[in-house]
Amino acid sequence: MLEFRDVDTFYGELHVLKAVNYKIEQGEIVCLLGGNACGKSTTMKTVLGVVQPKRGAVVLEGEDISRLSTAERVRRGIAPVPEARRLFPRMTVYENLMMGAYTRKDKAAIAEDLERVYELFPRVKERLAQSAGTLSGGEQQMVAMGRALMARPRLLCMDEPSMGLSPAYVEQVFEIIQEINRQGTTIFVVEQNANMALSIAHRGYVLQTGEVMLHGTASELLGNEWLQKVYLGQAEATPAPR
Amino acid sequence: MTFSDVLLQQVINGVSLGAMYALLALGFTMVYGIIELINFTHFSVFMVGSFIAMAVLLAVGLSGQSVILTGLPLVAVLLLALVVTMLATGTLGVVIERTALRPLRNVPGTAAMITTIGLAYILTNLVLLLVGAQQENYPNPLPNLTWHLGGATVHLREVLVWVVAAVLMLGLQLFVHHTKLGKAMQATAQDAEAARMMGVDVDRVVLTAFFLGSALAGAAGLIFGLYYNVVDFQIGYTAGLRAFTAAVLGGIGNIPGAMLGGLLIGLIESVGGQLIAVRWTDVIIFSILVLVLVFRPTGLLGRSLAQRS
Ligand SMILES: Nc1ncnc2c1ncn2[C@@H]1O[C@H](COP(=O)(O)OP(=O)(O)OP(=O)(O)O)[C@@H](O)[C@H]1O
Numbered sequence: 001m002l003e004f005r006d007v008d009t010f011y012g013e014l015h016v017l018k019a020v021n022y023k024i025e026q027g028e029i030v031c032l033l034g035g036n037a038c039g040k041s042t043t044m045k046t047v048l049g050v051v052q053p054k055r056g057a058v059v060l061e062g063e064d065i066s067r068l069s070t071a072e073r074v075r076r077g078i079a080p081v082p083e084a085r086r087l088f089p090r091m092t093v094y095e096n097l098m099m100g101a102y103t104r105k106d107k108a109a110i111a112e113d114l115e116r117v118y119e120l121f122p123r124v125k126e127r128l129a130q131s132a133g134t135l136s137g138g139e140q141q142m143v144a145m146g147r148a149l150m151a152r153p154r155l156l157c158m159d160e161p162s163m164g165l166s167p168a169y170v171e172q173v174f175e176i177i178q179e180i181n182r183q184g185t186t187i188f189v190v191e192q193n194a195n196m197a198l199s200i201a202h203r204g205y206v207l208q209t210g211e212v213m214l215h216g217t218a219s220e221l222l223g224n225e226w227l228q229k230v231y232l233g234q235a236e237a238t239p240a241p242r
Numbered sequence: 243m244t245f246s247d248v249l250l251q252q253v254i255n256g257v258s259l260g261a262m263y264a265l266l267a268l269g270f271t272m273v274y275g276i277i278e279l280i281n282f283t284h285f286s287v288f289m290v291g292s293f294i295a296m297a298v299l300l301a302v303g304l305s306g307q308s309v310i311l312t313g314l315p316l317v318a319v320l321l322l323a324l325v326v327t328m329l330a331t332g333t334l335g336v337v338i339e340r341t342a343l344r345p346l347r348n349v350p351g352t353a354a355m356i357t358t359i360g361l362a363y364i365l366t367n368l369v370l371l372l373v374g375a376q377q378e379n380y381p382n383p384l385p386n387l388t389w390h391l392g393g394a395t396v397h398l399r400e401v402l403v404w405v406v407a408a409v410l411m412l413g414l415q416l417f418v419h420h421t422k423l424g425k426a427m428q429a430t431a432q433d434a435e436a437a438r439m440m441g442v443d444v445d446r447v448v449l450t451a452f453f454l455g456s457a458l459a460g461a462a463g464l465i466f467g468l469y470y471n472v473v474d475f476q477i478g479y480t481a482g483l484r485a486f487t488a489a490v491l492g493g494i495g496n497i498p499g500a501m502l503g504g505l506l507i508g509l510i511e512s513v514g515g516q517l518i519a520v521r522w523t524d525v526i527i528f529s530i531l532v533l534v535l536v537f538r539p540t541g542l543l544g545r546s547l548a549q550r551s
């Protein structure tokens with residue numbers, strides 16, 4: 001469904017993604033793990049076209065979308081749940097949800113999707129008239145996910161959906177991610193919470209300073225000794241074996 | 243005339259001036275709200291608008307205050323001048339954004355703001371070249387209709403200003419809150435990157451803000467001419483400085499703030515001028531601005547800095 005082919009992304013002189021390759025198949029949940037500042041969010045921004053890769057190609061269903069605008073990519077079925085939610089703080093919850101459907105014109109289908117969002121997030125339905133900036137962190141996460149679903153995406157890109165949430169909320173968010181996936185949406189999710197992410201993902205990639213240093217199925221990664229030590233256990237980070 | 247009548251008269255004048263400043267402050271504050279650009283060219287666009295409206299009024303055969311119209315012809319002529327001017331200044335704003343400002347959008351620092359100052363000079367001097375430095379007698383077809391409110395007098399020109407300003411501001415509010423592009427504009431002002439990620443074409447939003455803001459400035463230009471009966475190439479500075487103050491006073495980037503700020507500046511100018519002395523109005527206006535900025539740096543309706551981030 002989505003492929004990165006030797007992608008290099010820069011911020012000015014700063015070389016963040018270095019010849020990165022990912023391959024995400026239709027219907028999968030793929031997680032992207034890695035320490036701080038290794039380029040996880042940059043990966044998400046490259047998928048969405050918020051930053052353009054300098055070399056390489058981002059390919060969606062066989063089509064090179066590297067030069068398309070973000071709006072074009074959203075129209076082709078990619079929707080984001082950005083890092084730190086990024087809701088529109090002075091717009092209501094309802095208005096935020098509808099911003100998710102910004103590129104759509106199919107009124108009836110939008111209304112259906114709204115119902116589906118209310119079903120997944122009953123909490124959100126109770127808060128429709130509240131300004132998004134005054135919601136709790138957990139509620140904001142729900143709205144951010146609902147907003148992305150309003151695009152009726154085929155590929156959902158989530159950047160640290162568990163950030164700042166209590167364990168009970170994290171569990172709920174991950175259950176909902178699985179549910180969304182069961183309903184047919186492919187999911188690419190960035191997480192720090194590696195155990196949790198691998199427990200729901202089919203496959204995963206591990207990024208270190210902008211390079212993919214490990215990838216495999218969730219069970220392979222869970223069984224990987226080095227990964228166990230660095231990300232899944234409490235051990236200090238040690239240099240990776242190559 | 244009793245003192246309270248004099249005061250009432252100044253309130254009537256002040257609301258009229260304030261409505262004009264508000265129209266002028268709106269475009270300025272909208273652009274700031276969306277791309278955080280202090281756009282000084284805006285006030286020159288207003289001045290150009292005043293001359294464009296004058297050209298339209300001359301073209302339909304008016305000159306000075308010699309031709310008085312009533313009824314349908316009056317409404318038709320004013321509407322024509324208003325619509326043509328708003329379209330023309332709106333287009334001018336779009337051209338300015340597209341050619342001079344967009345290439346500088348992502349350049350850090352003050353390059354874009356300095357460019358707007360340069361453009362303001364260019365527009366001002368173009369008008370100076372074309373029409374000269376003298377005050378121009380503004381064609382004004384308004385009959386001398388008045389109503390009495392206690393001891394104070396309301397002229398037709400004041401009613402006209404109120405009606406035009408109220409309709410345009412209401413229209414702007416409806417646009418911003420009830421259309422898709424208006425929502426996109428709000429979203430972009432609150433978080434441009436997130437708006438882009440929803441599929442909003444931010445360039446289009448910015449162009450729309452320039453078009454609408456400049457069109458409102460054009461309307462203010464026509465109102466200025468009909469209100470004072472004279473214009474010259476410098477009105478962009480004098481009225482612009484007050485509109486700028488109004489925007490800052492209300493909270494820069496904030497649409498209702500610009501409306502409130504405009505009204506307050508208009509009232510301060512006329513009531514303050516009456517109570518103290520007209521030559522002190524600038525001192526009064528800017529003293530109040532300084533006080534507001536000291537005690538409420540984000541302006542009256544502005545968000546606190548904590549809420550912004
Ligand atoms: N807009 C930007 N301009 C310049 N540098 C940036 C920009 N965004 C990110 N960077 C830099 O790129 C590097 C990778 O950032 P990125 O946000 O992708 O990290 P991350 O893996 O998501 O980290 P975290 O887990 O902390 O969210 C960092 O060193 C960061 O400072």
Ligand SMILES: [Mg+2]
Pocket residue numbers: 040041042083159
């Ligand atoms: Mg990140």
